[in-house]
Amino acid sequence: MNNQFQNIIYQIKQGNEQPLIDLYRLHRNEFIVWSCKEFRANEEQAKDAFQEAILDFHQNIVSGQLTELISSEKTYLFQIGKHKILNLIKKEGRITYNDNLQLIKGKEFEDYMEDENKAYTQEQISSAINKLPEDCQKILKLHYFNEYDMDSIAREMDYKNADTAKAKKSVCMKKLIVELNKLSKILLF
Amino acid sequence: MEQSFEHIELFEAYLSNSLEDNNILAFEARLSYDQEFSDEFSRFKKLEEGIRQHYRKELKSKFNEIDKELENEIVSTPKSNIRKLYWVTSAVAASLIIGIFLFNFYKSESKYTELAQQYWPVEEGLPVKMSAKGIYDDAMNAYKQEQWQEAENLLLAINSDTASYFLGVINYQQKEFDKSVQCFKTISETSVWYEQSQYRLALAYLSLNKVDTAKKILKSLSETSPFKKDAELLLLELYSG
Numbered sequence: 570m571n572n573q574f575q576n577i578i579y580q581i582k583q584g585n586e587q588p589l590i591d592l593y594r595l596h597r598n599e600f601i602v603w604s605c606k607e608f609r610a611n612e613e614q615a616k617d618a619f620q621e622a623i624l625d626f627h628q629n630i631v632s633g634q635l636t637e638l639i640s641s642e643k644t645y646l647f648q649i650g651k652h653k654i655l656n657l658i659k660k661e662g663r664i665t666y667n668d669n670l671q672l673i674k675g676k677e678f679e680d681y682m683e684d685e686n687k688a689y690t691q692e693q694i695s696s697a698i699n700k701l702p703e704d705c706q707k708i709l710k711l712h713y714f715n716e717y718d719m720d721s722i723a724r725e726m727d728y729k730n731a732d733t734a735k736a737k738k739s740v741c742m743k744k745l746i747v748e749l750n751k752l753s754k755i756l757l758f
Numbered sequence: 759m760e761q762s763f764e765h766i767e768l769f770e771a772y773l774s775n776s777l778e779d780n781n782i783l784a785f786e787a788r789l790s791y792d793q794e795f796s797d798e799f800s801r802f803k804k805l806e807e808g809i810r811q812h813y814r815k816e817l818k819s820k821f822n823e824i825d826k827e828l829e830n831e832i833v834s835t836p837k838s839n840i841r842k843l844y845w846v847t848s849a850v851a852a853s854l855i856i857g858i859f860l861f862n863f864y865k866s867e868s869k870y871t872e873l874a875q876q877y878w879p880v881e882e883g884l885p886v887k888m889s890a891k892g893i894y895d896d897a898m899n900a901y902k903q904e905q906w907q908e909a910e911n912l913l914l915a916i917n918s919d920t921a922s923y924f925l926g927v928i929n930y931q932q933k934e935f936d937k938s939v940q941c942f943k944t945i946s947e948t949s950v951w952y953e954q955s956q957y958r959l960a961l962a963y964l965s966l967n968k969v970d971t972a973k974k975i976l977k978s979l980s981e982t983s984p985f986k987k988d989a990e991l992l993l994l995e996l997y998s999g
Contacts, residue, residue, distance in 0.1 A: 586817060593821050595903075598828065603880060620821045624814050640885040643902065647882075688801065694808035695815065713806065714813035719774075735770070742766050745805075 574638055581630045584715050584725075593623050596643050603647065604654050614657050622650035631716040689749050697748035705741035712738060765795070769802045870969060871935075874961040877992050879954075879985065881927045884920075894920065906932050919944075923951040930962055938962040957985040960992075969996060 577588045600622075601615040610618070626646055629635035638645055689697075698706060704726065711717040711725060719731035719738075728734050763769075771777050772785050789796045883901045884894050897912035901924065910928050913921040926941030942959035945951050960975035973996055976989040983989070 586820070589817065590820060590824065594824055594828070597821075597824070599880075599882075603882075606880065616821075616825060620818050623821070624817060627817075641902075643882075644885045688804050689808060691808055691811055691815075694805065695812045698809065698812050709809055710813050713809045739767050739770060742770075742805075743763075745809075746763050746766075749805075 574642065577642070578630055578636070581627060582715075584711070589623050589627055592626075592642060592646065593619070596646060599643075600647060600650055604650065608651075608654050608658065610654050610658060614654060614661070618650050618653035618657055619646070621653045622646050625649050625653075631714075689753075693749055693752050697745055697752055700748045701741065701744055704737075705744055708734070708738050708741050709745070763798060763802060765798060766802070769799055773803075773806075870967055871965045873992070873995065874964040874972075877988055878930070878958070878961055879988070881924075881954075883924070894924075897921075897924070901928070904931075919946065919949040919951055923949075923955055926955065926958060926962070930958065930965075933965075935962045935965040939966070953980065953983040953985070957983060957989060960989070964996075972996070 577592075580588045597616070597619055600619045601612055604610045604615040604618065605612065623646065626635070626642075626649065640648075698709065701709070708722060708726065711722050717725065719734040722738070723729070723731050723734040726734065726737075728737065768785070772782070777785060789799060883898045884892075886892070886895045886898050886902075893916060894913075897909050897916070900906075900909035900912060906928050910925060913925050913928070922941050922944045926938045926945075929935070929938035929941060939959060939962045942955040942962060945955040949955070956975055956979060960972045960979075963969075963975065964972040973993060976993050976996075979986055979989050
């Protein structure tokens, strides 16, 4: 098995993002040229698709779905990127949300908006995470982005055991909700 | 819009598969009959997704920083192109002194080189296998990083049509069109690289201002050639102007 790829897996599983940055830097320009030529994508679409491809590559490694490659990393990334770009082009071609929304009338519309308002926006969630203590931010990142289990979080954070990590993570989630509710109040007044 | 989450530990336990079987059944049953509980669980899952998206966006913003760096590099390239253009213009002016004939000759040569470049298909190189070391791996790694000289040296040590094909591509990239022609000409009709080589051979000839030879090859491309359509478009351009 290729040592270079195994090293990438190892580094990513250790929470090191540098291999992703290096892969992005190495192949980004070529992907843009290729996808603009092959799929008539514009530069913004190509950039976005390649970023998403790298993120999926990361996701597949941390979730344990990708353990070995039969092609090069570049070929793998270009394959994911290709599907991303085709979806993006299709999606952008059928964006008519605003028009459709205007077609929803009366109570149906109110229910729709009520459902939308119930959920926190991505912006609120990001602001709230940034307000959390550093250890909470790290735990959430290890759990949700790096997909560490509680044993690994305990090791990484130097906690006594997995139960401590689990309890700590719940506390952090509660703190996050408190921050989110504070943000909601600020918006209301 | 304030939201309360009273069952965080329970949701976390369910989602991490750490509930016992009977508790899983009770949890799922409650989801079906308790609307408030079910709504709270949906909101919790949305919140978790939002957290994931936050960290994805965080990494994306690092990629955007790289974009800026790389775009600055690209922006700085035209500056050197301007310098190049200055010298090229001076050279053209000098050639005017030598004679209109030479000026026209270089002008038309540059036009065909540019046209060939527009039609030149990107050759991504062979995939480098992760499972076993192949004879082209080192050369392909160098090729993909555009380390042309190193790739060329490694390929010269291999006697095969694949090596000749990639040598043709590398020489073209280095604007060594004569050498590129020589490499592509060695590819036999039985090679898997033949159709690609023929199309690239025509472009290399075009870059050398040998327009008639290029046209002849482009016309002779087989119907199965992956570049047949490109060849037809190029022929149209060559005949129209």
